Each structure stands twice: as structure tokens, then as C-alpha cells.
Amino acid sequence: MSGKNKSVADIMAVCQEMFEDLNFNYARKWKAAKEGRKVIGFLPVYSPIEMIHAAGCLPLGIFGGGDQMEVIHGDAYYQSYICRIPRSTIELGVTNRLDFVDGMIFPFVCDVIRNLSGIWKLMFPNVWSKFFDTPQNYDKSIGGTYYIQELQELKEGLETLTGRKISDADIQRSIGLYNENRRLIREVYAFRAKQPWLAPTSEVYVLMRAGLMMDVEEHNQMLKDYMAAAAKEDRPKRDNVRISIYGSFCEQPPLNLIKSIEMAGCYVVDDDYSLNNRFLMVDVPTTGNPLEALAITYLENSVETSCKYVPDGKVKGQFHVDAVKACGAEGVIYATPSFCDPALLDRPMVCNKLSEAGIPYIAFKYAENSGQMQPIREQAGTFADSIKLWS
């Protein structure tokens, strides 16, 4: 699917196709290519995908149904005042779009995703499913000890599912591949922050989403190809403002929303879209006990996002301020899915911190199937103008 000398258009065609494919044909083909292969779905925000990979399975990111799928059955499970991602995920399930998935991991995110894990157990009792709880205590001897054992239990669950043992070497190899993936992702982000006109976020976003549905080695090559191809593109630099987008870590916005923000005069130079494969911010050690390596990296070097506790109140939100400065953004759009408790409760705290740092921001809500982009475009455009005129 990828290779050297591919153009941006070639790469984007592949990514776009995967992004739109709610039958997950890539994963189906991957599974069918070799007998005994298994696919494990995982939801936002963070699951240790290295473990899935080490078990010989394909980690498949499930990000709801987006704006292309009509939710009919899912509405019978979740009330109207609950965000859309659980309903469209159920819709994916009951319409047999996930009938080839052998297991599901529901990570810590919020009460809705937590309860969705139970619904899955009731609806699909033959599918192995796991609620994966990561520690909110970041002390090595407390949260670390707990997390290592949770990883051990996850490992044993995967071993039972696949019928094969996972060795330390298996995990270390997977960690190595995902380290490379994370390094390349950081490079793409740095490339975009430096020259956002060459790497629009509407492209980078689908590039990252595709990575959560495909073989990691293939994605690593794709990232390299993209950077090489994007650098060669002849794209004009516009008089856009540089903005960061936060608050969108779980339910993802429609692609048109991202495009609308860009069309309104904003270069998105940082975001927290589909955090999974960049949740850990540094390389995970590939020597020693791999479970310990994953646990300690999570404790010490994972992103600050709304579903994590910040033990020190003085630094709450500072992560976002630092990120804004690091990427040279001139303002922040705090964009949150409707009814998203973690992000909406975080919003006043994060935005207060931005204000203290003199960083302008605006906030709005969306749903994965939001269709009306005019208000978003107007709001983002006004924000961009205000930065140009007064900041």
C-alpha cells in the first residue's frame, strides 16, 4: 500500500479510503491472509497497543462511526444526552461491521466508555473484552506496581485468546516498532508545526487515523513516505494564524470540521486528536522487564489529558501552555464533543491557565456527525482575525 516515490495524493488516497471504510476491509484482509490471525479493537484514548501487537494480533482503532453512518440501533442503548461515540460504536457492532473482531479493549476514558465495556459483554458474550484501567497514582511503587500487574493480566488474557505465549522478546520487539512509530509521528508533527502549509491537518489527521488501523511497520513506512512527499509539494504559504486544538481526545470531529477550521484561516500546528499512538511521549526502553518499561513510561512520560488526574494543582493546564509555546501556536481552539464530561469539566481549568499565560482561545462543541460547519467557520475565522488584529 505504500512505498518510495509515492505522492501525497497517493498516500492520502489510501488513508482516506481506510478512514471512510466502516467495514474495516484492511483489517479483514489482514486477518484472512493467515490462518489463526486475530484482530483486537480498542477505543480512544490509550491502550498499550504494543501488547496486542506482541500477541501477534492486529490492533484496530475503533473511533465510532463518524459522520457517514446513520445511527439507528445505537440510539436504543444510549440516551440522547450522551455523547455519540458509544452509540455509533454499538451501531458498528449490531450491523456486523465488527463481526471479525476477536477482542475489544475499552480503556479508561470516562463513565460512558466504562459502561460501554459492560454493554459489549452483554451484547457480544463470545467476544473477549477487557476494561483496561490505568493508574491515577503515578508513584512507581504504588501506581507502577499496580499497572505492571494489570499489564500482566492483559498479557494472560491475550495469551488465552490466541493460544500462544507472549515472550518478553515479543513485547520488546513490538515496543521497538512502536517507538519508531512514535518517533516518526513526532517528526510529522514537528514538520507540520514548522511548515503547516505543507502538511495540512486534514491530511495529517487521516494519516494518523490510518496508522491505528494498519500494521505498524507499514505505517512507519507510510509516515516516512508522507514527509518526503509533503516536503516536495508546491503549496503556497498563506497568511493564516497558527492554532492548537485541544479537548478532542476521544470522540473525533468530522473531517469537514478540521477542513473548515483550516479554510477559516487557521493552521493547526498541534492537536490531541486520536492520541493513542502518541500517548507516550518518549521511547519506551527495549531492555529489561518490558511490562515495567511500559508502566514507567506511562507514569512518567505520558500526555496530560482530561481523563488523567493531575496531582499538583499548581501545574494543572501547564502542559497545554507548554505545548502551545513549543509548537509556536498563537491561540487555542478548545473543541469538545457534546456531553463529554472529562473535557468539559477540564475546560475552565485549562482555559484559565491559557488566559494566565496570555494565550487567546475560543471554545465550542461538536459531535462526530456535526453537519453544520458555517458557525464553526465563522467562529474560527473571527478568532483568526482577532489574533491577526490584536494579538
Added chain:
Amino acid sequence: MSKPEAVKEPSMDMQKAMIARNYEAITSKHETGRKVSNTFVPGNLNELLMCFDIVNNLPEINAIQAGMRKASGGYIMEAEKSGHSEDVCTYVKADIGQMSKGNIAPNGKPYPVPDVLMLSYTGCYTFMKWFELLREEYKCPTLMLHVPYEGDGHSTKNMRDYIVKQLKEVVIPGLEQVSGVKFDIDRLRQYLKNSAKAEDDLVWCLEQGKVKPSPIDAYFGGVYYIGPIFTAFRGTEDAVSYYEMLRKEVQGRIENHQGPMTPEGTYFNDQKYRLIVEGPPNWTNFREFWKMFYDEGAVVVASSYTKVGGLYDQGFRHDPDNPLESLADYCLGCYTNLNLPTRVDLLAKYVEEYEADGLLINSIKSCNSFSAGQLMIMKEVERRTGRPGAFIETDLVDPRYFSAANVKNRLESYFQMIEQKRRGGGSKTVAA
């Protein structure tokens, strides 16, 4: 003409006096020098806090108090004006909005700045954000006790060890530092002994919902029954006395073939429908809501809300012989920390054991911990028991989301459905 006062039973008067004393203790901290902790109801560590002479203040209860006094609507609007979303938990907004209105407790005195925020993170993600928000306001230390969710339907040794370790290495040293009092495990054992005794009597009372006519209302009456044990009194001699008194009252009603007392002071004996209720009640229109049930002859014989602070009826007791492990087990076993299949099992069991006509769900708009997935719960319980379920929607303390006409209509339809089911022979139950 002012509304008539609710008629109260002796145990309710006793509880009212206990709550008043606690509010006095909270609001007089500057005079007494006692330390105050804010903490949450599910998974609270009341016995442990008492070991450090710390007074327990519960923001959820304060929001309920504000709701019942019709003050929460204004507080919520105030919080929304200051940037809080209309979508999030209304307990949080009532609490935060109250601050900007002087932060006045029910006794008319201002709530003090707490000395510590004891964040027992059990069964609700919002708790974590709530205390991060309060930490910004109060600038006081926060002690986090992370209680893992029972996602696979049971707790594990790893979860328990993690909680005990946090108690030993984070919570207890933190409380020692805040209070200046050294931890004494024997003191904790004594409080836990009191807890277990009160828990025995509470369980006895709740299980009398199996009697016909039911001498209790396990939802509207139930919120009074659980008051002391879920809040600042578990472990106290007061709580032991309260549950002894409550038990005698319930026993007296059984002997006289009486139902529970309504707020109007009449015994609710003519019970046509026996219900299991899932979800918290609405607090802003609590009496009106309750009246809709007894006016139609519906008594609640068991509820999940009365398990949000512990599933004592399923056998859990605080254990003085294993004090810290017992606190860990308590935190893990609170109702909303159980996964959905376990909640379904429990509710279906209640329907059968309490010979109920069906399951009614009061879905709370701003409480995802309870509400997310309740439609599935209803369907599953219906499927397993063969008895009809119904769904109503209200909110905790936001009066904008209580539509009396809608709720009444839905309840009436539900009762008709139960009647039809009875006529069709689909229900195993008969009128009490």
C-alpha cells in the same frame, strides 16, 4: 398559603438533628479548631477520617440540600455563567455556583475552606475533575485514592493491594499531616465495629421490602434510611442508635400491617404495584415526585440508589479484623463501581426476590456513571424476568430537567402496562 410541612418519623427527626450537628461542626471549624475534609459519598472513608478527628463535609449532600431547598437552580445558572458547560454534572455546578453566592451551609453559616480534599475516586469519573476544580478554588491539599473499576465483574487481589498501598502510603500519612493526629489502627477497628453493627440493622430494614404490604419505601424512604451510613456518621455510636431506632419503627409497621409513612403523615397501606427502581431520585421536586408514586399505589421495594454507598445487602460488612483491606473492599464494591452485567444481575435478582412487578429506571441527565447504558439494563432485566420495565428522565438538582407532566404520563402508562401484563398472565406477581 405556605406548603404543609412534611410529617416526619422519630428516626427522621433523629437524623435531622445529626445532620444539623455535623453542619455545625463543619461551619464552626474556626472556633473549634477541628479540621474539615470534603469527600464523596461512594467509597468514603468516614471511619478513617474520624481517626484523625476530621469533620466530614460531602459536596454531593450539600448539592442535594440545595436542591431540596430550591436553591440549586440559581447556583447552576451561576456556574454556567462562569464558563461551566450545560452538559456536565449538576452536583458539580451546584457546588461551584454556591461558592459564588457566599457558600452558605443549611445552618446559615458559610462553609469553611476545607483543610483537605479527600478524593475517593470510586465509581464516577466526574469526582476527579470535581476535586481538581475545587482545588483551584480552595487551594488546599488533595489526597487521591484511586479505586479501580470492576470492569470484569469482580475485584482482583491487585486492585485491593493497590488501594491498601495508597491508604498506607498516601492517604494515612496525608491525613496525619493535615490533622496533626497520629494514626491509631485500634481506633479504626472500633469505628469499623460500629459500622458493621449499623450495617446489620440497615440490611434488615431494607430486606423488609419483601414483606407485603411493604413496611418501607426503598427509594423515597430509602434515601432517609441510608443517610447516616452513607455520609458522616458511619462508624459512630449515633449511627448505631439511629439504625436500632429505624429497625424498631419498621418492626412496628410490620406488626401493624402498615406500609411506610408518606410525607403527609398517612401510612401507605394500599399498595397496588411493587417496583424496583434504578438510578438516583430527583431532588428539586422530591415530594412531588414521591407523591406520583403513592397516589397511584406504587411502592418501591428495592432500589439501586440505596446501594451507591455500599452493597451491604449482598453481604459486605466493614471488618475490624482487616481494617484497611475492608476499606478497600468497601470502595471497590460500591454500586456504580460495578460493571453493567453485574448491575443487571443484581436488579434482575431484586425483581425476583422482592416479587416486584418490574423495573423502573429514573435516568439522570447529568449522571453518566449511573445513566450511560441504562436502556440496555432495562431490556436485559425485562428479558430475564419477563416483567415490564419503564424509563423516565429527570435530573439530580437541575430544576430545568424535571417535567412533572412527562414523568406522570410515563408512570401512568407504566402502571397500565403492568395491569395489562397481569391480565395477560405475564407477570408472576399479584397485588400486595
